[in-house]
Amino acid sequence: MIINHPILGPRDSQEFVYLGDAALIDRPDGLAEGALDTFHDYLYLRDNPAGLHRELWYHEQGDRSWLVVTRNTLTHEITQVELARDVARARGRSK
Amino acid sequence: MAEHRLKPLCPLGGTSPARASIGPVTLTEVVDVALASVSARLGRTAEVAASAAAAGIPLPGPGRFEARAPFAAFWLSPESWMVEAPFATHEDSRAALLPVFGDAASITEQTDAWVRIDVTGEGLPALFERLCNVDLATAPEGAATRTILEHMGVYVVKRGAAQVSVIGARSSAAALWHALETAAHSVF
Amino acid sequence: MTQSNRIPGGQIDRARSLSFTFDGVTYQGHPGDTLASALLANGQRLMGRSFKYHRPRGPISAGSEEPNALVELRGGARREPNTRATVVELFDGLSAESQNRWPSLKFDAMAVNDRLSNFFAAGFYYKTFMWPKAFWEKLYEPIIRRAAGLGSLSREEDPDQYDKGFLHCDLLIIGAGPAGLMAALTAGRAGARVILADEDFRMGGRLNAETHEVGGLAGADWAAQAVAELRSMANVRLMPRTTIIGAMDHGIYAAVERVSDHLPVPLPGKPRQILWRIYSRRAILAGGATERPIAFENNDRPGILLAGSLRAYANRWGVAVGRRVAVFTNNDDGLRTASDLKAKGLEVRVIDARKGEEVVDTAGRLGLSSVTIRSGGRTETFACEALAVSGGWNPNVNIASHHRGRPVWNDAIAAFVPGQGDIPGLEAAGAAAGRFSTRAALETGAAAAEGALADLGRSAPARDLPTAEDGPYAITPKWYVGGGKGRAWIDQQNDVTLKDVKLAHQENYTSVEHLKRYTTLGMATDQGKTGNVLGLAVMASLTGKSIPQTGTTVYRPPYTPVAMGTLAGRSRGQEFKPKRLTPSHKWASEQGAVFVEVGQWLRAQWLPRAGETQWRESVDREVLATRKSVGICDVTTLGKIDIQGTDAGAFLDKVYANTFSTLAVGKCRYGLMLREDGIVYDDGTTARLGQNEYVMTTTTANAVLVFRNLEYARQCLYPDMDVQLISTTEAWAQFSVAGPNARKLLQKLVDQDISDAELPYMGCREITVCGGLRARIFRISFSGELAYEIAVPTRYGDALIRELVEQGREFDAVVYGTEALGVMRVEKGHVAGNELNGQSTALNMGLGKMVSKKKDSIGMVLSQREGMNDPNGYRLVGVKPVDPAQKLTAGSHFLEKGAAPVIANDLGWLTSVVYSPHLGCSIALGYLKKGDERRGQRLRAANLLAGAEVEVEIVSPHFFDPEGERLRG
Structure with missing residues (x-):
């Protein structure tokens, strides 16, 4: 596969490591009330769609950027690639 | 440089840099360059750029290498560069760069983390197509990228049409040299 | 032997002769021949025995689709089984052997299977060898495997080298027939970067096998001219000799280039084959078409070939398979074979299925001698040596279906064609697209290239097509000749007959996937290139459905078989993975150290001294000397990560279970890293070198993974933290110096005062050594001794270990390896790889208190789950044999005395076992249920696999200096 890196352009997926669902970005607050339940859902309950999937890839043999790749799991078509850091910020993550 | 009593070794284990010619290409172990990584602290990119400009240190964009004597640099990752300087004058590379950037950047000595093998000569694209996915034939001069070469992570820096640096982990220097040498024998 | 069947013409170099052997007999051929064409030229039609029935077989094709003519090529370690004689380029000295026959090709004892064929129909094995079940693996399968099958491996190491490589292009053209050549000319003239790949050693495709003209030249000459023009273009x-074996995602294609297969042996240093990874922006599939047979009784005799192949042997190789030839066809292309052969002066008789004529049987034990035909209710038998069969042509859709695209049925040609857009960026042209005339091939090749150029933003040159034949391709489907009692082959490689398909239908295996698995239709080396569509058509006629309703076979990569060595490339043996060497490697090698692979690293395991013959002697000596005085160990392999930034401390608080933001500058702390599910992930010490600067150490095994996780936390979880990370594992050579005399030894090297007051336990400093070399010192201990780790820039690592050894002489200092390191850490009760097993919590390890619940760190929340905090759960314990003479075995399970060795009574297991020279017995760490309440208890440690059982005493995991007085000394 070819991943169109937002900074470096098209790169071979051999340079990347796959993690999984980009929903991992939405890590709950560990000190909040009911954290045990929210963390259980966060870690173990994932969608596994046949179709568009937003997932985390790490450019380990490249610039070490974590990317959010939107990929069709049926065709491997990649429709969007974003820096995970930008996505995380957009989703309200900070420190 | 302090006058201590320890004698250094080159990454390939010799007391002087290794060198080999195979067909039209020459492999040379380069040891006279000091390295330091420079990473801008959060939100201080502009300061880092200004300090670098004032000190004459190039900070090229993604996928690029740039030389401006005595410094040179290539891009590592967002807001992060590998800065090269002559070893003889900048052996303590971090100490040399700290005054330039102050606390606007995180600076880490990297000289001994790497082995640099320069491949020079004609026909480099024919050699590199057996080694890694870099399209050397169309890459412009000054292209710098990280990729995989025989299972090893390396930086490939095209310093000129007939000079490419392969910069890999120092501990696997021998494996990298072997990979380059074997490929050269296979191609030429 | 004479080349009795050689006729004039063809693209072979008759001026030169090549000598080769087949089954020990020497023959002559010419450059340009394949092994098959040369054997046929010598009158040798018989080339192999069939898979199941051991029927005599010859080639049916002249290309890579060949199911029958499989040979063992070359000898010794280079023997290559299942090589298709139809694609082997002849070279001088070639030697080949037929396969799957005994004692000889002409007399094969196993041909008795053919007489017993009624027993060997589809599903025979499944039905016959069901009982008793245990017999299958030990008795039935080995016998069946010996009787059936293909060639055999040499069982020697492959002496050749295989390369991998990477190519980039605007346009990849697969196949260099008329469509591919025209596409390449069009794109090449437009300046696009083109790769033109063809599996054949001679480009031109069918143009080399036909007699019609292109642009006023003989087809083969036009092809040669086109190739010459393309060769002159730098872009x-x-x-040639390159097969595109698979279409991967996003324009990546896999190709195998046979660099040296046409040579007796590869030139020194050169690869035999190269596996290329081709990155293309656009691709054109111009892979042509494959002819398919018609099934009739005894249609598998040597001398019965596909019509286009028989024609190719005559036109390209100057070979007449027989002087008297019958042509059985259901389409116009078969008639072309008849006219070409007539023109060569051969005796030809046409049996045109469209006129109601059909072949009903053949004769000839080891090669065709006569054909029986039926026409208008009248049967007739006549003598001939060759029979050309054409059931029509199937476009080579294989590559286009590699992404699971479904080929589409085209009634006009009675064949499947590639579906539109099955592979993004790939367009089919010429015969591969079902356009069979030469003119159509040229036209669609040009058009596909023009389309690609437009996509690439390039303008195409004015279209300049040469004149070429544009004859019609009229076909009336005829799949099989029914009515007879004998067998009619559909898939010759797997001995699948018409009857087998009928049986599958009778037994309701009508889906195409079931048909394949029940009958083995389309399996093995040819993957049904000639037989699949025929089998499908037969099933369709049995079910009364149309062919597209019945299904299609989707092809998977590789297009043709690929040697395992090609896929492995250089990654085998010593080159399986790169080796990483420690800074002391050179010195340790000089000492005769024994090395162990730790991931990619080579580490000294122990360093034997003269007279030591047992590894334990060396290890015990290293441990005792360290504990008595001082020992030195290269610990460079531990991961080192430089962590800087104003939020570095806060960041560490997130990724470690314990707290680091409060660590004083100049201090180290042991850190415990959890996974988000609460299981322990990694551990190590992290030092604070400055207000905003830490250096983390990781275990050797997890260095890369921890770095990855830190980047994940930095970018995905805490994007606004001011933290910068970079690995410094390789930048510093780091040595542990441990033992009561560690300080005395180091003080001889370190330029500053490192007394306990200046550098207390868990302190760290930037120092200089040996008169001014920059260095770092950390007072940390893994062995339980007074210990330091000292780091210098890696280039001085070799000098430093020599200096340490030299200066250590007065203390009888030793250098110790990973075994002694392991002994001392077990004696001290430190967890390592065997305890960090991906299943254990901090609580299990006795480190539960380290998990701070006052802050939100990775894994903190889920580590509090009930199941992970079971008071009856596993706890780390120390284990000693009650009888010190007894040896413990790692992996042994704890049992109460008298308890039966069953799962229900299992109390835990021994994780790490070492011999402690200090205690004079075998000791272990282990996980034991309620282990912390069992100190002093006696249990059994049972290893059922080894048949060992030892009575053990449960003790503290800290066998050595439990109060830690030595390391604080």
Whole structure:
């Protein structure tokens, strides 16, 4: 596969490591009330769609950027690639 | 440089840099360059750029290498560069760069983390197509990228049409040299 | 032997002769021959025995689709089984052997299977060898495997080298027939970067096998001219002998280039084959078409070939398979074979299925001698040596279906064609697209290239097509000749007959996937290139459905078989993975150290001294000397990560279970890292070198993974933290110096005062050594001794270990390896790889208190789950044999005395076992249920696999200096 890196352009997926669902970005607050339940859902309950999937890839043999790749799991078509850091910020993550 | 009593070794284990010619290409172990990584602290990119400009240190964009004597640099990752300087004058590379950037950047000595093998000569694209996915034939001069070469992570820096640096982990220097040498024998 | 069947013409170099052997007999051929064409030229039609029935077989094709003519090529370690004689380029000295026959090709004892064929129909094995079940693996399968099958491996190491490589292009053209050549000319003239790949050693495809003209030249001459023009273009790369084996995602294609297969042995240092990874922006599939047979009784005799192949042997190789030839066809292309052969002066008789004529049987034990035909209710038998069969042509859709695209049925040609857009960026042209005339091939090749150029933003040159034949391709489907009692082959490689398909239908295996698995239709080396569509058509006629309703076979990569060595490339043996050497490697090698692979690293395991013959002697000596005085160990392999930034401390608080933001500058702390599910992930010490600067150490095994996780936390979870990370594992050579005399030894090297007051336990400093070399010192201990780790820039690592050894002489200092390191850490009760097993919590390890619940760190929340905090759960314990003479075995399970060795009574297991020279017995760490309440208890440690059982005493995991007085000394 070819991943169109937002900074470096098209790169071979051999340079990347796959993690999984980009929903991992939405890590709950560990000190909040009911954290045990929210963390259980966060870690173990994932969608596994046949179709568009937003997932985390790490450019380990490249610039070490974590990317959010939107990929069709049926065709491997990649429709969007974003820096995970930008996505995380957009989703309200900070420190 | 302090006058201590320890004698250094080159990454390939010799007391002087290794060198080999195979067909039209020459492999040379380069040891006279000091390295330091420079990473801008959060939100201080502009300061880092200004300090670098004032000190004459190039900070090229993604996928690029740039030389401006005595410094040179290539891009590592967002807001992060590998800065090269002559070893003889900048052996303590971090100490040399700290005054330039102050606390606007995180600076880490990297000289001994790497082995640099320069491949020079004609026909480099024919050699590199057996080694890694870099399209050397169309890459412009000054292209710098990280990729995989025989299972090893390396930086490939095209310093000129007939000079490419392969910069890999120092501990696997021998494996990298072997990979380059074997490929050269296979191609030429 | 004479080349009795050689006729004039063809693209072979008759001026030169090549000598080769087949089954020990020497023959002559010419450059340009394949092994099959040369054997046929010598009158040798018989080339192999069939898979199941051991029927005599010859080639049916002249290309890579060949199911029958499989041979063992070359000898010794280079023997290559299942090589298709139809694609082997002849070279001088070639030697080949037929396979799957005993004692000889002409007399094969196993041919008795053919007489017993009624027993060997589809599903025979499944039905017959069901009982008793245990017999299958030990008795039935080995016998069946010996009787059936293909060639055999040499069982020697492959002496050849295989390369991998990477190519980039605007346009990849697969196949160099008329469509591919025209596409390449169009794109090449437009300046696009083109790769033209063809599996054949001679480019031109069918143009080399036909007699019609292109642009006023003989087809083969036009092809040669086109190739010459392409060769002159710097932007075009011609790759003959290169098979595109698979279409991967996003324009990546896999190709195998046979660099040296046409040579007796590869030139020194050169690869035999190269596996290329081709990155293309657009691709054109111009892979042509494959002819398919018609099934009739005894249609598998040597001398019965596909019509286009028989024609190719005559036109390209100057070979007449027989002087008297019958042509059985259901389409116009078969008639072309008849006219070409007539023109060569051969005796030809046409049996045109469209006129109601059909072949009903053949005769000839080891090669065709006569054909029986039926026409208008009248049967007639006549003598001939060759029979050309054409059931029509199937476009080579294989590559286009590699992404699971479904080929589409086209009634006009009675064949499947590639579906539109099955592979993004790939367009089919010429015969591969079902356009069979030469003119159509040229036209669609040009058009596909023009389309690709437009996509690439390039303008195409004015279209300049040469004149070429544009004859119609009229076909009336005829799949099989029914009515007879004998067998009619559909898939010759797997001995699948018409009856087998009928049986599958009778037993309701009508889906195409079931048909394949029940009958083995389309399996093995040819993957049904000639037989699949025929089998499907037969099933369709049995079910009364149309062919597209019945299904299609989707092809998977590789297009043709690929040697395992090609896929492995250079990654085998010593080169399986790169080796990483420690800074002391050179010195340790000089000492005769024994090395162990730790991931990619080579570490000294122990360093034997003269007279030591047992590894334990060396290890015990290293441990005792360290504990008595001082020992030195290269610990460079531990991961080192430089962590800087104003939020570095806060960041560490997130990724470690314990707290680091409060660590004083100049201090180290042991850190415990959890996974988000609460299981322990990694551990190590992290030092604070400055207000905003830490250096983390990781275990050797997890260095890369921890770095990855830190980047994940930095970018995905805490994007606004001011933290910068970079690995410094390789930048510093780091040595542990441990033992009561560690300080005395180091003080001889370190330029500053490192007394306990200046550098207390868990302190760290930036120092200089040996008169001014920059260095770092950390007072940390893994062995339980007074210990330091000292780091210098890696280039001085070799000098430093020599200096340490030299200066250590007065203390009888030793250098110790990973075994002694392991002994001392077990004696001290430190967890390592065997305890950090991906299943254990901090609580299990006795480190539960380290998990701070006052802050939100990775894994903190889920580590509090009930199941992970079971008071009856596993706890780390120390284990000693009650009888010190007894040896413990790692992996042994704890049992109460008298308890039966069953799962229900299992109390835990021994994780790490070492011999402690200090205690004079075998000791272990282990996980034991309620282990912390069992100190002093006696249990059994049972290893059922080894048949060992030892009575053990449960003790503290800290066998050595439990109060830690030595390391604080």
